[in-house]
Structures are given as structure tokens and as C-alpha cells.
Amino acid sequence: RYQGAVVRARAEKYFLGEQPTKRAMEEEKRYAMSKEIPEIEQNSVLIQDKAIIANVFCEHYKELFGNNETSKDYEYLKELVSLLPQLDQQSTKELEEPFSIDEIEKAVDALPNKKTPGPDGITAEFYKLRKNILCPILLAIFQEAYATNSLPPSFLRTHTILIPKTDDKQKLLHVTGYRPITLCNVDYKIFAKMLTNRLQRVICDLVGNHQTCGIRGRAIQTNVHIARSVLECVTDSSNQIAILQIDLAKAFDRVCHSVLFTILSYVGVGNMIFEGVKMSYSNCYTSLVINNNVTTKIPVRSSVRQGCPLSPLLFTLYLEPLCQSIKRSEQVQGYVLCKTEIKVQAYADDVAYFCKDKKSVTHAIELT
Template sequence: PGPPFCSRSCRPRFSFGGTLGPTCQSGRACHLARRVLWTGLPTVSAGDRDRLELPLSLAEFSEALRLMPTNKSPGMDGLTVEFYRVFWDVLGPDLVTVWAESLLSGVLPLSCRRAVLALLPKKGDLRDLRNWRPLSLLSTDYKVVAKAISLRLGSVLADVVHPDQTYTVPGRSIFNNLYLVRDLLELGRRDGLSFALLSLDQEKAFDRMDHGYLLGTLRAFGFGPQFVSFLRVLYADAECLVRLNWALTEPVSFGRGVRQGCPLSGQLYALAIEPFLCLLRRRMAGLALRKPEMRLVLSAYADDVLLVVQDPEDLVRVEACQAVYSAASSARVNWVKSSGLVVGDGWQTSSLPPALQAIRWSAGPLLYLGV
């Protein structure tokens, strides 16, 4: 028998501030914000678009299964990666058929749509549900399909995601971000520059992502209708059951967010936040370097966005860009948890916009990417 279910009274406690439920990102403000964000984005080439539109094959599923890590917790059915590898000759062709039928019906089988949501503690008061990280334990068949799509997506990600975003993009590393900040601080000290580094804290970044915004962003990047439908089917009518004290809640609809535990989640988030980063690059002055045409605006690793501000007016632009992004995607920045580092003596934090006055500014160390 499976694990027992929690009482119905448990269910409202697992909204994570409303991040699991559906959103209503609509109306004129949302439409205008999305139009601003989606204008002028880079697009995949025509050849790559056509290649991504092809049906997923058994060979791609086989390669996805081969690359998946072992000794991982399975989904509700209890079937592990190791099990699938042993019986792949039997299960592989069936999975191809199930996926083809799911595309026709627009929805995955219930066993694929459902995930067990495990709660991992973060820092802070653990009596506050916001200090727990939700991790989706997904069925292996779902992850094989998602991994196959991820392998396709990874081949074009660098073409549409700017080099200053390093998360999940093949050939890029978190060390690029760290080395950049190190060199930037050394440059400021050596040349006597005055500027500020602003680290934005996106509140529950992965969990708040609006699905309509995400799919629209994929289309804006030039992905074709068939590839977009792959992602739509993966998230259509998705549900989760929260694991609590070895029991499970009743099913909760997964109306927004990208599932942390899905092989695609990181790539989808990198694509979803990229229009916001593009807007910042267009509107911020950033830090002028030695050559007039060279400037440094930001460094990003997933939702860890570090902005380089020399002109205080850039802070007003940051707030305006964030407002556009929030209206379009339901994202939300936590200004109180955001922090800033002042470099040099000529940069002042006075006369900031009201929201940005809550930022913790200092001349001391700045924690960035855990360092």
C-alpha cells in the first residue's frame, strides 16, 4: 500500500504563498509588459527551429536514459532509472507510443503528471513555510521525456541566452561569474572607480513563473509550435502531493512555476528570465570600461542577478524594468533581502527610489553565489 494521505485541512497550508496555484496574468498591463519584454529578442536559426520540430525518437529517449544519474529517489510509482535501464527493450517503444498519444490528447497520463513534493529546509525560521524549498520527485518516464527535450534545447541555448547568464548553458560556468566580480573589484581599486554592485533577490523565482508567459517567451525566441507544445504537454494539468511526516496531502494543482527536479527546469528558467535581463541591458548605462563601446551591466547565474551601477539613475531604471517583468510573469523581487556593495568614495545611496531604500547597502563584503 502507498503512504497515507493527510487530512483535507492540511491542503491550504501548501500554497507556498500562492506559488503552486494558477495565476491570472492577463489584462492590458500584462499584455503591454509582455510586448515590451518580447520585442527585439534573439531567435534560433531556421535550421535549428526545423530540427527542434521533429518528433522525439526512441534513440533520443535511449540517450536521455543513459545520461540520467542513478541512485535517485523515484516518483510515486517507485520505478527507478536502474529499473528502466534493465527493461528498456520492453519499456522504450511503449514510452515513444505514450508520448505520441500525449501530444495528440494534450496531456500526459496521470502517473506522469503527478509528483511528490518533498520539502527541503533552507536557512531561517523553519516554522515559516517560505523557508522550505519544494523539490518535485517525478516519475522516471516523465524525466526521460524531459531529459530528451533538454538535450535538444541545450544545443541552441547559447544562441539566445546572453553570455553574461551562465546557468545551464553548455560551455559556461559559475566560475565565470565569480572571476568577473573578482576582476571588477580589482579594477575599481586599481583605477579608483566609483560604482555599486546590486544583488537582486527574486522571491521564489522558480516557483512563481507564469506558464503563459513562459510559453510566450519560447515563441518570442523563435521556437516552433511543435516544440512549444512539448513543453505545454509536460506542464498541462500537473499535480503534486506534498510529503509531510511520511504522509501525503491530497493532490494540489501545479498552476505555475517550473518543477525543481525536472531536467528542464533550469533551462526553462534561464529562458524565462532572459527577456528581463535583455531589458536591463538595453536601458541601463552600466559601468563604462576603457573602450567607449564597452560597458558592463550585469552578471547572472539563474535568478542570482548582480547589477553593475555607476549612474545612480540606473537604479530608477532597474525598478522600472523589474515592474515590467513582474507584470508580465508574476515574478517578484524582495528588495529587503536584496543587497548592495558600494565601491569607491564617489558613489552615494542617498535619494534612492522608495523601494530601493530597503536594500542593505554596505562598503563591506557582499555575499554572491555563496562566496
């Protein structure tokens, strides 16, 4: 009991071999209280009733995770999809091989320890401890899922916790002051990690060097170095440059699933990845964890899960049509650095445009 309290309290004060006592229970309570949302403001009215607070957040996320697709958005993005590269037949064929025990074991070994589990309460440590027993079972489950085109219901059920975006108490009075983080069951995380490992093989062929999030061998420091180099060159010359930091509000939460599926189909990632992603985002739902209570189910018809190992790569693919439209536009003039024209740099939804003149700025904004 005390050991469980140490884990839930995120305690780091206990050394190897030290036995936790009642202090661990007290630390768990303090940790839980620090995560509470004591009050929010709605229509200029301060609300402190926990049931009403939970209801306000539920209504907000029902709307946010609802299907936000419109015919105009879909048709426009469909045109942008044609800007993406496509994999050759050999690359697609290699991605379509059935999953193996080795892939499952690799995914299990890569799971981070001491992470909050999903709704079933089973931790990554348990899967690692019983890997030799569980991996063959997981393989059978995955094979059945592809045969029936549906994942087990537990894979599609998640909890969502709300993490403060800021220390500003005034901003935390509003639902927008919190970031939703999805807690997935570990068996789903293993499945998602396997899809991620496969997608990593070809992601560099599909997403340009301007995007550095989640892609093996790329780092955000590259973006920083490029921006700094551009500014230094401009400072030392008579040239000018406008750098626009684009704020894509709630970008992960507004990902339209049908557009995501269209992109995956177009670039040719193969049946294993395409159907795997489609199953992962079909008939899924979440429940918010607010003030130590779990809310009713909220259908998830848009968004990629923040907290899922697959989400960064899915989002980079989703954003790539926009980045390509900026790069290929003749009306957007960037900055030439070492014989390479820099127009856009991105780390997930943190996007920066490099524009040579006002006309380029105007057109880049119109494309966004």
C-alpha cells in the same frame, strides 16, 4: 526489505557485498525523523498537530502555485519578449524532427542513480536495466501524446518534498523556511530530458553570455571571475561601481505559464519543444509529502518544477527578457571591462546588476 531500507536511509556505510541487517531499518527511521517538521508558527501560535501543519503548508502552496498572472504583468512582459532573438528557419526545422529511439536511450543513460522516485515508485535504475524493452514503449507513448496533445496523467502527477533552507530553527517555524523540490516520475523525466537535449542545441543563440545556469559550456565561475575582475579594476582606478545583488523571491515558483509559452513561441523553438513544454504544464498537480504523509492534490498553474531536468533552461529563457531590458537600456550605464560593457550577470535567479552611477541604479531597479 533491508536493502530497500539502505536505499531509503541514504546509507553510505555499506561496502560492496556487505549484507545489510536490522541496523539499516533503524537508520531508515532516523533518516525519516530528521526530515520531519515537528512544529510551525502561524499567527504567533505554535502548532504541533501534524494534520494542521500539513493543512497550513497546503494552503500556502495552493496560493503560491495558483495562477499569479495579472493583465499588467502579462502586457509588460509581452513587450519585453520582443527584445529576445529568434531562431532562423533552419534551426527551427532541425528541432521539429520526431523523437527517435536513440534520443530516448540517451536520455535514459543520463538519468542519475539513487534518486528518490516520483509517485509511482519506479526508479531510474529500473529503466536502465530494462532499456531495450521500455524504450520502444516510451516512443509509442510520446508519439501518442503529440498526436492527442496530452501526456498520460501519470506524467503530470508529482510529489513535492520540503527541504530546509537553513539550520536556523526560528526560520524553520515558518512555511517560507522550506524549499519545495518536485519528485517527478521517471518516465516524465526521460521526456523532459529529451526536450532539454534539444533545447541545448540552440539555447546559446537565445540566452546571452550573462546567464550561466544550466547551459552547456557555461559555468558560475565565469560570473565570479567577471565580478572579481570588475572590483579589482575599480580598486586600482578612480572609477566607481555599484553592484546590486537582486533577490527574486520564489522566482521558480512564480513563473507564469502563459508568459513562458509566449516566449517559447516567439523565439521559435519549434513544435516538438513548444508542445512538449505546453503538455508538461497543462492540467498538472502535486501533493506535498509532509511527516511521512501525502497531502491532497494541489493544482499547479504557475512555477517550473525544481527537480525537473528541463526547468533550468526554461527559467533562463523566462528571465532573459529582464536581462535584455537591462543590457539594452541607455539609462543603465554599466562597467566597461576589456571593451565590453558589463551590466548584468546571472546564475538562474541569482542576478547581479553592475551600475556606474546612482541614476543607473534607480533605473535598473525600476526595470526589475
